[in-house]
Amino acid sequence: MTPPAVIHPVPYYAQWESADLVPRIIAGELDAREDPLWQKSGAASAEEYAFWSWRLCGVACLRMALDHWGQPVPPALAVAEECVAAGAYVRRGDRVDGLIYAPFAEYVSARWPLRAESRPELPAPEVREAVTAGALVMLSVHPSIRDLPRTPPTRGGHLVLAVGVTAEALIIHNPSGFPPHTQRFAEIPWPALPRFYAARGIILSEWSQTVK
Template identity: 30%
Template sequence: MQKQVPYVSQWADPAFNERIAAGMDPCEDPSWTNTGFTDPDDYRFWARRICGLACFQAILGYYGIPALSNKALLARALEENAYRLREDGGVDGLIYDPFLAFVTKDFPLKGQVLRHCDVQQIESVLPEDGFLIWSVSTEIRRPEKKNIRDAGHLILIHAADRNGCRFHNPSGVAPEQADVAMSYDVLERFSSKRGMVIERR
């Protein structure tokens, strides 16, 4: 049976995903302050970088675990070095090992980092009542177009069989936003063969 997993956008309101992805200021979404951010520039900087936290918020929602705001969750992730600010103004992250150490310490969860994992292995590594946070390119939101990257973004895989998987894309646009069904052949184009397994402890 397919899991009923809440969809969480990395921006405030998923109805704005397409416009923000096309270049709209994310602060034009009036609900952006509901994320816990109070400074517009802080929100603009981080909202396009917290795809992994959006995936994690959906996991918390599925398990009924009380969630933090995006800002509060980000603050904890920064404290635990799951994101690292660079001198050039960029960010390294989401860094899997410290992130899993953080979430398994703060929440009743367990997990595993996957490296060099082919997409055809997803069915076997996805727990029945668990998830994969999987590394892909943002270009996966338009799978009909040719892509040039295979990393830099995270999606939440919540179901899989021998033919393909289903996932939520926190920056996705309809019809490639929530409960997206994709064959492994297509997913492979966008995948970097790494991610994290997360499940209830």
């Protein structure tokens, strides 16, 4: 029997404030400091915004989930600061360690009426089960997942949000995807997923949900 298709109507957030400019920023054609919407991030300066914007994929995923479940959505840099305080990001000068799953999951569960489960091992079938049950799943994938024909050198390193499943594909919102096809409700065929997916992530759900 073919599993049912489930696609949750999750709003989209990029890790940069101007989602339409993501391709130019990633290509180096536009410095993130020139993002005309940078102040919406809550950063104190364009320089602070540019520094953090490259590291906000996990924050973007969380903000999508908050919006989906009707929770207040803080500015991106406010969330990043709270993650630093919680130990989910560790800043070392010009370098940031993280997102660190366990403290991030504890922070989310304490901060909002959500359940966040850190899963160092999360096989694709369990992602399908969780999304089908109503959860959203933050997945560690290689950032080149926006370009499916590629074979990346490694798996992981970037977080996307699984928002749906069909018999043929996992449906994701990619905080660093390119419009119009790889940002919102991008289809990742199940056979292609293992090339990018590090088989770890974070399951997000409402407290009222029961997720296996």
